[in-house]
Amino acid sequence: MRFWVLMKRDVLVSWRKKSNIYQPLVFQLLIVTMFPLGLGAGAQTLQKIAPAVVWILALISTLITLEDIFKDDYEDGSLGLYALSGMPLSLAVLAKAAAHWLTTGVPVILFAPVIAVLLHLPSQSYLILMLSLLIATPIFSLLGTVGSALVMTLKNGGMLLSVLIMPLLAPVLIFGAGAVLETTLGNSATAHLTLLSGCLALSVTLAPLAAAAAIKVNLE
Amino acid sequence: MNKIVKFYHEMGSPPSFYRITAYWLKPLLITSIILMIYGLVDGLFFAPPDYQQGDSYRIMFVHVPAAWMSMFIYGIIGVAGIITFVWRMKVAEAVMMASAPIGALFTALTLLTGMLWGKPMWGTYWDWDARMTSELILLFLYIGVIGIYSAYDDDPRKAARLAALVAIIGLVNLPIIRYSVTWWTSIHQGASISLMGGNTGIKDWSMLRPLLVMALATKFYYMYSMLARARNYLLRTEEQKSWVIKAVNKQSE
Amino acid sequence: MLELFDMGKYNFFVWSSISLFILMIAVDLGSVWKQRKQITRRVKARHRRK
Numbered sequence: 119m120r121f122w123v124l125m126k127r128d129v130l131v132s133w134r135k136k137s138n139i140y141q142p143l144v145f146q147l148l149i150v151t152m153f154p155l156g157l158g159a160g161a162q163t164l165q166k167i168a169p170a171v172v173w174i175l176a177l178i179s180t181l182i183t184l185e186d187i188f189k190d191d192y193e194d195g196s197l198g199l200y201a202l203s204g205m206p207l208s209l210a211v212l213a214k215a216a217a218h219w220l221t222t223g224v225p226v227i228l229f230a231p232v233i234a235v236l237l238h239l240p241s242q243s244y245l246i247l248m249l250s251l252l253i254a255t256p257i258f259s260l261l262g263t264v265g266s267a268l269v270m271t272l273k274n275g276g277m278l279l280s281v282l283i284m285p286l287l288a289p290v291l292i293f294g295a296g297a298v299l300e301t302t303l304g305n306s307a308t309a310h311l312t313l314l315s316g317c318l319a320l321s322v323t324l325a326p327l328a329a330a331a332a333i334k335v336n337l338e
Numbered sequence: 339m340n341k342i343v344k345f346y347h348e349m350g351s352p353p354s355f356y357r358i359t360a361y362w363l364k365p366l367l368i369t370s371i372i373l374m375i376y377g378l379v380d381g382l383f384f385a386p387p388d389y390q391q392g393d394s395y396r397i398m399f400v401h402v403p404a405a406w407m408s409m410f411i412y413g414i415i416g417v418a419g420i421i422t423f424v425w426r427m428k429v430a431e432a433v434m435m436a437s438a439p440i441g442a443l444f445t446a447l448t449l450l451t452g453m454l455w456g457k458p459m460w461g462t463y464w465d466w467d468a469r470m471t472s473e474l475i476l477l478f479l480y481i482g483v484i485g486i487y488s489a490y491d492d493d494p495r496k497a498a499r500l501a502a503l504v505a506i507i508g509l510v511n512l513p514i515i516r517y518s519v520t521w522w523t524s525i526h527q528g529a530s531i532s533l534m535g536g537n538t539g540i541k542d543w544s545m546l547r548p549l550l551v552m553a554l555a556t557k558f559y560y561m562y563s564m565l566a567r568a569r570n571y572l573l574r575t576e577e578q579k580s581w582v583i584k585a586v587n588k589q590s591e
Numbered sequence: 592m593l594e595l596f597d598m599g600k601y602n603f604f605v606w607s608s609i610s611l612f613i614l615m616i617a618v619d620l621g622s623v624w625k626q627r628k629q630i631t632r633r634v635k636a637r638h639r640r641k
Binding site: 264268269271272275278281282284285286288289292293296313317320324328331332335336338 | 423475478479481482485486489490496499500503504506507508510511514515517518519521522525
């Protein structure tokens with residue numbers, strides 16, 4: 119019950135400040151413009167890098183939003199309240215991750231085709247692109263809670279958060295971008311997506327525990 | 339049996355740990371340096387040239403031990419992290435944070451010597467093969483542990499617990515990274531000659547011997563450096579305690 | 592005697608690697624010793640103040 123309350127509250131808070139939702143998308147547009155500017159507008163070149171770049175842009179634009187997952191709650195003291203309430207802290211983490219996914223991950227998934235069109239991604243890859251992002255964006259949010267919990271009392275935790283999260287994201291990127299790449303070559307992406315789902319299963323079970331542990335240490 | 343248990347408990351207490359390991363430092367350092375000299379001389383001058391790679395394979399005598407140490411030390415950091423996080427043992431904290439810079443140094447050395455070996459072998463200074471890519475990610479893991487500890491410089495106990503958490507997360511993640519990177523390179527490239535070919539069948543004893551000696555030498559060196567750093571760490575974090583003052587005044591160095 | 596040191600066309604690579612190794616050990620050793628000097632100085636100063 120409290121899970122839904124917490125999640126709803128977070129979604130509402132993010133929704134009220136629409137820039138939270140727009141920022142990652144605008145960021146993607148800005149960066150994606152740099153690629154043709156740097157590489158030349160040749161459709162061939164762009165098409166070659168399209169699977170990776172769409173994916174990496176989705177990843178990076180999510181990365182910049184991760185620091186704030188717990189920062190505001192820590193600073194106004196509500197995190198302490200969650201810890202004191204009867205609700206298990208990992209459940210609270212899960213709720214925060216779910217809210218983050220709804221307000222950041224879902225827009226990224228929906229916006230991905232726009233970026234893909236700009237990079238001339240072949241048409242057969244769009245479905246797998248959305249599917250791979252659908253599986254992966256929850257992973258970003260979950261791993262993000264871990265990173266955010268670790269650096270939440272620091273003033274400039276963003277850089278450190280990226281350093282901490284990056285090794286965890288490497289397999290996700292390999293499987294996710296790889297899935298899209300395979301479809302551009304005409305192959306099946308099933309293996310990649312299956313492994314990606316495995317990463318999701320692992321994240322859902324382990325990330326809340328790690329994040330809760332980090333929160334407890336930080337609240338001492 | 340009782341002696342072992344007693345020893346274990348003594349090592350867990352900072353002043354006893356400090357006192358006991360004092361006698362180990364010099365022997366460890368001297369042994370490691372002797373072994374290094376022997377291993378390097380043996381490998382550089384007495385081992386025969388490889389029929390494929392000529393003399394360039396001799397880089398293996400520093401590259402492979404460094405690689406082995408980079409992984410071994412991270413394992414130690416992971417285990418020490420678990421002990422720190424679950425049982426809050428101060429000595430485990432000291433071992434963990436003492437090992438981190440040494441491990442990072444060995445990882446950097448692995449990458450750099452790998453690049454210097456890659457140029458004559460592959461013709462390029464860098465190649466994204468499974469092992470070098472995993473080694474690079476390992477470097478990020480080390481930087482993460484060191485980074486989070488130094489970020490919380492006002493509260494060393496808290497910093498150590500968070501660093502332990504990061505180390506544990508890294509340890510759990512290590513097999514996943516290894517697997518995914520290996521899988522990724524197997525689809526994208528043909529098998530390149532493994533740089534860490536130390537264990538893919540060196541049948542020549544005169545090549546294997548210096549390698550093993552260097553591996554042993556780096557282990558002894560790690561033990562020396564880790565213990566020395568751990569002792570410094572304990573002095574620093576236990577500054578307020580009386581045993582620290584006594585110990586510092588007692589030493590003749 | 593000096594031909595022992597000659598690694599053929601790999602001279603630069605082999606000797607750079609070996610020097611890097613020795614350099615890193617030296618850096619590590621130096622930092623350990625410096626750390627120790629700093630700590631002992633600090634502890635002694637604090638004790639003197641008491």
